[in-house]
Amino acid sequence: MTGHRARHWTPRSRDPQAERRLVDAGTDPLLARVYAARGVHTPEQLERRASALERPDGLLGMEQAVSVLARAMERDATICMVGDFDCDGATSTALSVVALRAMGARVTYVIPDRFRFGYGLTPGIVTEAADQLAPDVLVTVDNGISSRDGVAAARERGMAVVITDHHLAPAELPHADAIVNPNQPGCPFPAKSSAGVGVIFYVMAALRAHLREGGWFTARGLEEPNLNELLDLVAVGTVADVVPLERNNRILVHQGLGRIRAGKARPGVRALVEVAGREPEQLRGADLGFVVGPRLNAAGRLEDMSLGIRCLLAADFGEARELARELDSLNQQRRSLEADMHDDAVEALADDPALAERHGICLYREDWHQGVVGLVASRIKERLHRPVIAFAPGDGGLLKGSGRSVAGIHIRDVLDRVASTHDGLLSRFGGHAMAAGLSLEPDRLAVFEEAFDNAVRELADPEALTPRLETDGELGPEELNLRKAELLESGGPWGTGFPPPLFQGRFRVQEMRVVGHNHLKMWLCPDGGDFTIEAIQFRGAPEGRIPELEAVEMAYRLEVNTFRGRRSVQLVVEECREAGRSGSADGGYAAS
Template sequence: MQQTIVRRAGAGGDALASAGLHPLLRRLYAARGVTDASQLDYGLASLARPEGFLGMETAASTLANAVMQGQRITIVGDFDADGATSTALAVLALTRFGAHQVDYRVPSRFTDGYGLTPGIIDQLAQEGSLPDLILTVDNGIAAHEGVARAGEKGVRVVVTDHHLPGETLPRAEAIVNPNQPGCGFPTGNTAGVTVTFYVMSALRRHLEAAGWFAQAPPAMAEYLDLVALGTVADVVPLDHNNRTLVAQGLRRIRAGRTRPGIRALLELAGREADALEATDLGFVLGPRLNAAGRLDDMAVGIECLLVEDETEAQRLASELDRLNRERRTIESDMRGEAESALARLHLDEGELPPVLCLHDEQWHEGVIGLLASRIRERFHRPVIAFARGGEGLLKGSARSVPGLHIRDLIAELDARHPGLLNRYGGHAMAAGMTLTDSGVDQFREAVTELVRERVEPELLRPEILSDGELEPHWLTLETAHLLSSGGPWGQGFPEPVFDGEFELLEQRIVGERHLKLQIGVPGWNTPLDGIAFNIDTDQWPCECRRARLAYQLDANRFRGRERLQLRVLHLEPL
C-alpha cells in the first residue's frame, strides 16, 4: 500500500529557547508536545510517587507481613517480555528483601491460557505447593475465577496489573493497577513491570520502617534495566514517567550494571552495551525474550533474567536466540500465507475492508500477534488473526491503528453480541480474545460493521510523519549522536524522521530483501550510505536517479568504525 509522507505539525520550540538546547532538538521536542524543560528531566527525583496508586498501601503491607512472617509467596506472571521482566523483578526484589520462600509460575500459552486461572490454583494444590500468598504481575485484573478459587483454598491474592479492567474487579486482598477506577496515579500508560517496580519500592519502604533490614536496604535502581526492557518491549507510550524509567535503565546497561542474561543476549545479537538505544530493547532483546513464551515455555526467558552465573546466562540466551530464529521462520511462512489469501480476494487498495480478519487452521497460536502486526504495517488496517487453540476454540490476536482503541471496540462488540466471545482483554493498540470456531464468520461481520461505524476513512490512509527537511550541514555523524542522546525515543515519543529529495547514485539488493544505497546530497561532494529494509523487490532497484526519501539518521558501527547511514523508511521515485 502506497504511503504518504506528511510533515509533523508543531510549534517552533520558542518555549524551550532558554533551556540551552540544540536548535534541532528544540524543534523536535516542540513537535512532540514538550513545552517545558522539566519534561526533559530524566532524574529519578522526577518520577511519579507510588502513593498515587489506589491499593498500594494495602498491597505493600500485605506483602511486608508475608515477608516478615516467612510465608510462602508465589508470583504468577505472563508469557510475554513484560510479564517475564515483571516476574524476574518481583522474584529478585523479594529474595533480596529477605523472603525465603519465593517461587513463580507462568501459565502455558498453549495449555493454561492467560493469567491467574482456576487451573493454576488446582495445579499448585495437586503439587502440594499452594502458597500463603499469590502476587500476580502483568495480569490478574480479569482473574475473577482464579482469585475466587485461590480464596477457596485459603490463599490470599495481591493483584498488580496494567490492563484495562472490566465492569467488575476480582475480590483480591489488594489491587494495584493505574487503570482501575479511582486510581490517582498520574498516568495509565504504565507497563506491568513498572507497576511491579512501584509495588516493590513501596514494600521496601514498609520493611525499612518496620526495622526489618539489618543493613542498608537494597537500592531499587538495581532493577531499572528490567523496567526499561519490559516497558519498551510492551510498546507502552513513552510519556515523561516512562521516558525517565527507560533512560535510567539504559544508563545502567550502558555502564555494564545489568543482569548477566541481558548482557548475554546483547552479545549474541552483536550489540555493544555502551551504545544501546531504546529501539534495541524493543527490536533486539524483546523478540528474543518473547520467543520463549510464543513457542515454548517463558520460564526459559525468566531464568535467563534471574541467573547470576555468566556461563549459564550464555546457555539460556543461546536457547532464546534459537527459539527466536524458529519464530521468525514460522512468522515468515504465516505472513506469506496471509498475503496470498488477501491476493486471492482480488481487492485493490480502494476495496480493502476497514478491518482484516484472518483465520487459518494451521497457523501457530504463539505467533498470530506478530502476524497481525506485520499485516497491519503493510496494509494500515486493524488486523485480527485467529489460530486454533484447542477444545473447539479459536484464539485471536488484534493489532490496531492509531485512533482506534481496539480493546474498547472488542468490548462494544461483546456487549452487542453477548456469548460470541469467551473472553477478551488488552490495550488501545493490541487485544486478545477467544471464541468458538463456529463463530468466526459472525465475528468477522460484527467487527467489520463496528469499524465502519467508528473509523473515518482518513484514519486508514498510511502516513509517515516527518519532522521535515534536514539542512545538509546537519547530515553528519555528530547529528546522529545528538539525536541518539536526545531520547529515549519510542511509542508516543517517536524517533525523529526527516524527508527530502536526493540523488540515487547506486542501488543494489543485499540480504535478499534490503536495498543498499549510495545517496547524493545537493551541494555535497561526498555521497552518503543508505539502507532500506524489507523493500518490494518488484519495484526496487529501479531506473530512477532521484527520489524523495523519508529517513532516520543512524550511527552505523562496523568493525570498530562508525559511519553515518540513512535508515530509509520510504522511497518515492521522482
C-alpha cells in the same frame, strides 16, 4: 489491494512557543524542534534522572498491597508471583522474585502455559499453584485485572491475592485483597502508560520503604537492596511491551539502558544481547524491543516462559549464556514459522481482494500456530493499515485470536462492541488500545468476521484508516553530519509515543547497490549540497531489483553507523519514491 497502502507524508505540527522555551533553556535548536513536535512544552518534561520519577504512593491500592506483602513476610509465608508469557510478564516476574528474595521474603513463581491455561490468573493456574507450591499469597504481575474467577478461586482456598497490572479495567473488578493498576478507576497516578514491569517496580520500591521504616533490614542483618540495579529489567519490559514512552517511562528506559551500556545489567540481559551479536555500549532503546524482547517472547510463544525467566534470574553468566542460546534457537524457529504464516496471509489476501478492503480484517488457517498469530496480525496491520485479528486452533476446541490495531481505533473497545451486540459470541477477550486477544467457537468465525468489520466501521474515524507518515520536516545539507546524528541519538530514548526523528528531503542518486538479499544501499547527494552521503533502505529492493532513478524523495532517519569501531553518519530510509511522484503501493518506488 495486497501491497502496502501508500502513506501520505505530513510534517508534524509543533508549538513554536514551546520550541522557543526549550531553546532558551539551552536545548539544541534541532532537538527543540523535534521535542516540540512530540508534545514537550517545558524542559522539566525532558528530565531523565531517577530522582524525577513519580512517587509510588500516587498509585491507588499501594498501601493495601504493601500491607499484605509485609504481613506475609513477617510470618514467613510463601508469596507466589503469577506472571504472563510475554516479555513484560517475564521481566515483571524476574524483577519481583529478585527484589523479594533480596528483602528476605519466601517467594516462588508460576507462569501460565499459554496453550493449557491461556492468559491471566485463571482457576486452572490457581489449582496448579496451590497443588505444587502451596502459597499463602498470590501476586499477579502484568495480568489479573480481569481475573474475577481466578481471584475467587484463590480466595476460596484461603489465599490472599494482590493484583498488579496495567491493562484497562473491566466494569467489575476482581475482589482481590489489593489492586495496583494505574488504569483502574479512581487512580490518580499520572503515568497511565506504565508497563506491568513498571508497576511491580513501584510496588517493590514502596515495600522496601515500608520495611525500612519498620526496621526490618536492621533487625535481620540484611543489606537493603538497591532496586535501581533492576532497572535494566524495567527498560526491557517497557520497550518490548510497546507502551508509550511518556515522561516517566522515558526515565525508566533511560536509566535501565544506561546500566546495560555500562555493562551493569543482569547476566541474563547481557547474555541475550551477546547472542544477538550486539555490543552493549552501542545499544539503543529500540534494540530492547527488536533484539532482547523477541528472544524472550519466543519462549512464551513456542513453549513456555519459564526458560526466559530462568535466563533473567541466572546469577552466573555462563548459565545465562547457555539459556540465552536456547532462547535464540527458539527465536529462529519462531521467525521461520512467522515467515511461513505471513506468506499464507498474503496469499489469502491475493485470493480474495475484497478481504483487504474491509474495515476490520480476520485471517485464519487450521495449521497456524497460536503463539505466533499476533505477529502475523501485526505485519498485516502494517501492510494494510487496518485492524487485523489472526486466528489459530487452540485448546478446548476454541479458536484463539490475537489482534493488532492502528492509532485511533481502540481494538478492545471494538471487541467490547462486538460482545455487547452479539451475546455469547466471544468466549473470552481482553487487551488494550493497540492489541487484544480473544477466544471463539470455530463455527462462529463467520459471524464474528462480519461483526468485527461492522464494529470497526461504526467506531473508527475515517481519518484513522488513512495511513500517514509524520515527519519532522527537512534538514539542510549542513545538518547531514555525524555531530547532528550523535545529537539526535543522545536525545532519546525514542520509541512508541515518542518516535525517533524522521526527516524528509530530496536527493540526487549517485549509485545504488543491493546488499544482503533485498536491502538497498545508496550513495546520495542532497539538494543544495556538494557531497555524498550513504543511505540504506532495509527490504528496499524486492526480489533484488535495483530501480533506475536519478532523483528521489525520502523519509529517513539520521543515524550513527558503527562498523569495526568506526562511527559514520548514515541515512536509514523509511520510505523512498521517485522525485516528483506520489508514494507507491508497496512502500518502495513509484513505477516509472
